[in-house]
Amino acid sequence: MTELRRTPLYDLHIELGARMVPYAGWEMPVQYPLGVLGEHQHTRAAAGLFDVSHMGQLILRGPGVAEALERLVPADIVGLAPGRQRYGLFTNDRGGIVDDLMIANKGDHLLLVVNAACADKDIAHLAAHGLHPEVVGDRALLALQGPAAESALASLVAGVAEMRFMDVADLEWDGARLWVSRSGYTGEDGFEISLREDRAVDFARALLALDEVAPVGLGARDSLRLEAGLPLYGNDMGEDVTPAQAGVGFAIPKARRAGGVRAGGFPGADVILPELGAAAHSRRGVMPEGRAPIREGVAIFAGAEGGEPLGHVTSGGFGPSVGGPVAMATLPSGIPDGAVLYAELRGKRQKLRVVPMPFVKTTYKR
């Protein structure tokens, strides 16, 4: 077992009373004294500050880099305007997903933000296709999420309010250069901010000094993204799950689909493109009756007794804003929203309903 890595905010987490857990090779705060429910509710009501410095920040630069990245990612990167960001997927030859990522056009380079657990394999994947990213090793990454995120950040940083969802900009705080994007993983409006690690603690303290900002750990990050219907790599998608099955076909624009101006030309295109809108099974939202959460791996059946499983839960838990359990499950196509199915929990079948996602209204500033 290799030693866990610590983010630049480690000492601050301890000072704030966080409970630290191993996560993707990092020692991360799962919750603070406020607790997962309280942190979740605070983020939906005001603003939550998350340390996401474990995520990989990669820079690609040089002529033709957008075209080159399009050979690995079925997104429109050539058409991505400077100052804009897009969600994308690294795919493999089998049509599975190597990772999901954010791609920002920063003018003279692309900034990629990838999952912590996938960063090493992503870098190897890029290298195997002739792309050699600069790994940003000296910057923390913070997320500020919630209805008060804009006013909180704007009280410290000029130029924030002008940004809209998926804009990126370089802004300034107390002499430090911030790489800001208006995006997040909670379903709320908010920002993700990259800055030099030697300024990260001061910046986090300045945010936390505001009444509306509270620190939020990985526990609430998961319940927030679950309610927002956002998939988690490793749970809801993976190397053997295609974009259509994972319900992230929206990440593949018309230009890269059959008949598009730059159709295909990425790993697994022959599997992925014909399956869009025609997957045999895909990720759906389900809401169990009662209060018992259904978690990853729980089998789902058509009837109250007998039969073979139709599918299984990929992510599930308690939705604090919903006030009950919510889950994502892989289910056969053709099951309509509103259908009643059954989860088998501790040997008992429990009724659930297939519902559209997200489970809560998202509030992105488009």
Added chain:
Amino acid sequence: MLKYTEDHEWLRAEGDEIVVGITPHASEQLGDVVFIELPEVGREVEAGEEIVVIESVKAASDIAAPIAGVITAVNEALADAPGDVNEDALAAWFFRIKPAEGVTLDGFMDEAAYQALIG
């Protein structure tokens, strides 16, 4: 006087019955509790039999019957307000059990021994 199990349950003798809950330490470790499934009243249980399911925001855990006996009552209020366990774990009892013939609380930890266990 409370007795404690190694599974972080507290036990309180009341008449010829034992009231059972989980300790503040356990509730803190679990995090926010969102669902509790209690056994049926009248059920005959063996010591060590898993009879309660606690779901927190983090995970599901089982609570075992500390002794053999018959369940005589359960705290129905926890079904609607599972968070009571986080508010006051010593007040949020789970179930009452009438011990089987010859079963005593001798051998369970007292307060000092339990505090030593959780350090």
